Amino acid sequence: MLEIGLRVVRGPDWKWAQQDDGEGHVGTVVELGKPGSNTSPDKTVVVQWDSGSRTNYRVGYQSAYDLRVYDNAPIGVRHPNVICDACRSHGIIGMRWKCARCFDFDLCTHCYMALDKHDLTHPFFRFETATNTQGVKVPSRSQSLDTRLIAKGIFKGAVVVRGADWDWGDQDGGLGGQGKVQEIKGWENESGRSVAAVAWLHNPHVANVYRVGHKGKVDLKYVHEAKNGQYYKTHLPVLGEHIERLVPTLEISQFSVGDKVRVMSDIDLVKQLQEGHGGWNIRMSDVLGKEGHVHRVTERGDVRVQFHIGDDNNQDQSSTSVTQQNRWTFHPGALSKIHSFTTGDQVIICADEQRLRQAQKGHGEWSHEMISVLGKQGRVLQVYGDGDIRVSVNGQSFTFNPQCCVPLTTTSSSSLLNSTSHNTLQAYQAQQQMEYASSVDWSLQGGSSIGGGTTNSSSCKQMLIYNTLLGHNDALSSSAIVRDAAQGKIQAVRDALNKNPQLVESRSGDKSALMLAAHQGHIDIVKILLSHGANLEQRDADGDTALHYACFGNQPDCISLLLSKGADINSINSTGCSSLHIAINKQLLECTKRLLGHQQPSIDVNLQDIYGDTALHDIANTRVFGSFTGLDELTSCGTHPNILNLIKELEEARQQTSLVPTEGTSPDRSNNECVDGRELIDLLLSVSNVNFNLKNKRGFNVLHHAALKGNAYVTWRLIELCRQLVDSKKDDGFSSLHLACLNGHLLVTCLLLRCGHATVEICNSRKQTPLHLAVAQGHSSIVILLVRDHRASTKVLDEDGDTPLHLILSKSQQSDESCLTLLASDLIPQMPVDYRQTPNIVLAAFLIKCDAPLLVKNRQNKLPLDYVSDQKLKEYFILLNRSTIIKQVMPNTSALSPCIICDECPADILFEPCKHKISCKDCCIKMKRCILCQLNIDAKYTHDGQLLSSPSINATRHMHRLPSTTTTSNNNSDGEIISKVVRDLETKVQELEDGQSCSICMERSRNVAFLCGHTACSNCAHPLKTCHICRKAITKKINLYS
CATH class of the missing domain: 3.30.40.10 (Zinc/RING finger domain, C3HC4 (zinc finger))
Known part of the structure; x- marks a missing residue:
């Protein structure tokens, strides 16, 4: 079950922090991964979370499963003939829950999960689809109370806005319009719980429906989530995980279009069989025990039968009812084929004397001589008009009811049985058919006309096996030897092969006996199969060989045996993975040793899978336990003590997390499984012909991949072996340092800088330095490491013209809080109390203290302070480092820039307290605020240090009160300034007049x-x-x- 539209929650291998907005929040599968895709590869899906975020997750990729299926009703799953015994809803939609103790007690998901209906101590079976007839048993809810969570997202009561797939114009009142979810319901009969009825605030009396999973589309995202009751997370299916069914279904239908069939008479058994196979309808009781013709066989193997109600075969001759065409879909087990015999057919006579006696009434009657032919093989001599047949058996001939005879699959079985070679597969088939005839429940062959009794479920299963035998295949014997090989039954496998050597290539599904024996480590059976000529290169549907299976099963002895017998060590499956890829991915040390130790031919460690990954790329995923030995080297290189302490804390937390066994696994490991990945890493890196420069299809070399995954040990070893890779770039210009900073891997970043001597200001194709990426992602510890310890420039512009200061001040999401610890002793005590616990403000203050420019505009024509709305914070940033501002405004005091107002006179007036020089003496007269930083101007100074008056609006007002002939008697500075202003203004007026x-x-x-x-x-x-x-x-x- 892997379809778009599924509603999901986080699963067992989740490691993506709060991307889903917290555990319990629901999302929708909107895209399935494809092989070769760079954005969402095979065995991944893209999820649109109800909160609005959209990311891809693993559903089998690298054997990890990030999601569980919360609800499959949106993809149209329905159990049409099952009623919830709690809420009495007919036709359960989504998953069905059947009590494992009580007879015929079913619950819908809401009653099972949210309402806790029925006895909590009873275990249940989970049926994910209507075609899933076996179900998966889950523990009782009383045992799972600690796994109970509250589902949150777009449910009734949530406040929502338009989302990713919105296509409905301005029904919401325009961008940003909010509405309230009134109801979650289905889209007609196509899907269930897949749309939300929303009443928008601008028009609350009208509710429209919008997609929330229907056909994989999500029109909404929530502003305020709503709750939808509890769910037991371990009871939900893991998305992408394959669950083996208890009973395999027949792959080839025994029925063909046009075959004449009879329906079983037992109404209870037919009802049971119909569950998930077309369902039961009360009108079907009219055709029980009746004959019909196969109209078609569905893709699932169900049989569509056409009946002629009113014809001679099914009703009394005197009936005057009009013939009516009826078609019903049946489980194949509810039908028996009525064979049309022809002269010369080989048949087997019924072996049950009592049933034969009863069946012969009106069909040639019973004769005592018939005892000698019970269960024997005969040949049809004549077919009578009423359907009875004349059969010759051992020189005697009798008339039989055709329902007492079973046709053989071969027209010349006697010759096969008398063949000089009894080891052929055909002879074996014929022999099995004859041996089985004595054990057949013949009541199934004749429907209601033989015996008159009812059948039971065990006889139904027996009929299915019998039909398989008579269906021109050897499925029973083939699957038997495969099963015996998987279970380690040495003698059973040996006997089967001695009887029929051709069974060595038998398969069950698409898996051979050799594959399963190698997977399970039954080395004696592997030897027997190889001695009988088993094909070493036989593949399953995924292209895996027996050698792949031995690696999957962690069986080093089987690996050595297969290689010694000539198995292709470099064989790849359909995803391009070799056995070495599998051993490295599963971290199997002994298996890896056997593969790398094989000499002729030697293994190619540089083989690339369909994603371009080599086994060397895959070691980046290897778990490493214990303390990292490179910390001592970092200490000797002069790494700041605070950074080292943080690294040690992170490493200790990682070790504790890694040592906790995951759910369903034992803390005790096999002797063959690598406990600490360092030995496995060293083993692979020691191979002489490793090509470290190979890139995968995403452009990653092995060091890029190690930096991406944050594997410090692999990074350290690669730096030792191939230092030249440190500054190598991907196609998009990303280096290993970019990748480590982007993903927040502090230790890897430290190793690349200290041990690898990476270029700290290396730029990618978007002109971004590692510092840009670390700031943008909020990895404050890496920002401090780059700037304080490695002098990374805070002035570099990316392609958008942004400096790191632009990025941190424009971020809406807060950075991590490690900066609060790392800067606790120097910067933070000097900051205003209101800002000391806000990581983004602390980090911005740190960058400003390290000469981050305040006066650089980006391509949006914005200064860093334009992103700050708090005036007090803006003033604090400006005053934080005056010397830096003076250097930015006046880098060369000998050459003053022109006034930004008149662009004629030099800007020689210094404003206090901001220290800006942007205006000349004439243009600054009325300025009360600096037009560059918007700070209040307390004082203005000329280039020679003389104080100009405060904003001289008052001076212009006094001018109107001066006499026409100005005679100044006092020598105070205000009078001189006013006189000078008047003279200057008169001069300017004269110049303007002269110009006109x-x-x-x-x-x-x-x-x-x-x-x-x-x-x-x-x-x-x-x-x-x-x-x-x-x-x-x-x-x-x-x-x-x-």
Whole structure:
């Protein structure tokens, strides 16, 4: 069950922190992974969480399962003829829960999970689909109380906004419009619990439905989640995990279109068989014991039968009812084939005397001589008009009811049995058919006309086995030897092969006996099979050989045996994985030793799978227990003590987590399984012909992959062996240092910088340094390591023009809190109390203290402080490091930049307290705030240190009260300033007037323009034929109006 639309929650191998918004939150599968995909490879799925985030997760990839199926009703799963015995809903949608103790007691998921209906001490069977007839047994709910969680997400009562797949215009009132979920329901008959009815706040009286899983689409995301009751997480199926069924189904149907069949008479047994195979309808009782014709066989093996109600075969001859066409779908076990015999057919006579006596009534009657032919083989001499047949057995001939005879699959069985070679498969089949005839429950062959009794479930199963034998295949014997090989039954396998050597290639499903014996480690059976010529390179549906199976089963002795017999050591399966890939992935030390130790031919350690990964790439996933030995080297390299302490804490936490056994596993490991991955890593890295430069399809070499996964030991060993890989880049420009910083692997980052001497300011194709990535992801410990210990520049711009300070101040999500510890002794005590516990503010203050520029605009024309709305915080950042600001504003005091207002005079006025020099003396007069940083201006100083008055709006007001002839008697500074301001203003007015005067007469204003662009007054322009400035001919004069 792996389809888009499934509703899921986090599963057993979850390691993705709060990407789902916390355990218990629900999401929807919206995309299935494909082989070769760079974004979502095979055995992964993409989940759209109800919170709005969207990421891919493993459903078998690298043998990990991140998700459980919370609800499969949205993909249309329904149990049409099953009633919930608690809420009485007919046709349970989604998963069905059947009590393992009580007879015929079923619950729907809501009653089982949220309402805790029925006895909590009773175990149940989980039926995921209607076609799943066996079910999976789960423990009682009383034993699972510690696994009980509350489901949260888009349920009744949640407040929602438009989501990822929204396609409904402005039904929500426009972008950002909120609504409340009124109900979760199904989409007609296509799917269940797959849409939400939402009433939007702008129109609360109308509720529209939106997809929440229907066909893999999610139109909404929640702003405020709602709860949907509890669920038992360990009772839910793991998404992508294959569960072996208890009883295999027949792969080839015994029925063909046109076959004549009879329905079983036992109504109770038919009802039981119909469950999950078309269901039971009360009108089906009309055709029990009746004959019909096969209309078609479905893909699942169910049989669609057509009946003619009112014809001679099924009703009394005197009936006058009109013939009516009826078609019903049946489980194949509810039907028996009525054979149409022809002259020359080989048959086996019924071996049950009592049943034969009863069946012969009206069909040639019983004769005492028939005792000698019970269970014997005969040949049809004649077929009578009423269907009875004349059969010759050992020179005698009798008339039989055709329901007492079973046809053989071969027209010449006697010749097969008398063949000189009794070891052929055909002879063995014929012999098995004849031996089985004596044990057949003949009541099944004749329906209600023989014996008149009812059948039971065991006879039904026997009929299925009998039909398999007579269905032109050897499924029973083939599966038997495979089963015996898997269970280690040496003598049974030897006897079967001695009787029929061709069974050595037998399969059950798509698995051979050699594969399963190798997987289970039955080395004696492997030897027997190989001695009988078993094919070493036979493959299953996934392309795996017996050598792959031996690796999957962790069987080093079987690996050595298979290799010694010529198994291809470099054979790959359909995903491109060799046996070495499997041994490394499963961390099997002894198996790896056997593979690497094989000499002729030697193993190719550089084989790449369909994703381009070699076995060397896969060691990055290897678990390493115990303390990391490289910490001493980091100490000697001068790593800051606080960083080292943090690394040690993280390593101790990782070791404790790694040593805790996962659910369903034992803490005791096999002797063949690698307890500490370091030995396995060293073993593979010691191979002489390893190519460290190979890249997978995503462009990762082995060091990139180790940095991506955060495997410190592999990183350390690779630095020792191939230092040249440290600064190598992927196609997108990412180096190992970029990957380690991006994913928050502090120890790996430290190793690359200290031991690998990685370039700290290396840029990717988007001009991002490792510092940019660490800041963007909120890995504050790595930011401090890069800047404080390795002097990473805080001034580098990425392709968007952003510095690290832009990124940290524009982040809405807080960084990790490690900076609060690392900076607790120096920076934090100097900060305002209100900001000391906010990681982003602490990290921004740290960057500013380390010369991060405040005055650099990005491509959105924004300064870092433009992202700060708190005025007090903005002032704190500006005052944090005045010397840095002065250097940024005035890098060269000998050459002043022009005034940003008039762009003419030099900007020589210094504002306090911000220290900016952006304006000239004339333009700064009315400024009360610095237009660069928006801080209040307390004082203004000229270039020679003289104090200008505070914003001189008052001075301009006093000017209007001065006498026309200014006579200043006092010498105070305010009077001098005002006089100077007046003189300057008069000069400027005069300059403006001169600029508007006619350049000929210098008296009147310019009010006529020529096409050349020059101007004059109307009086002077009137006689002109050529321009008085450029001497071009005047072709047109244009009057100007002010």
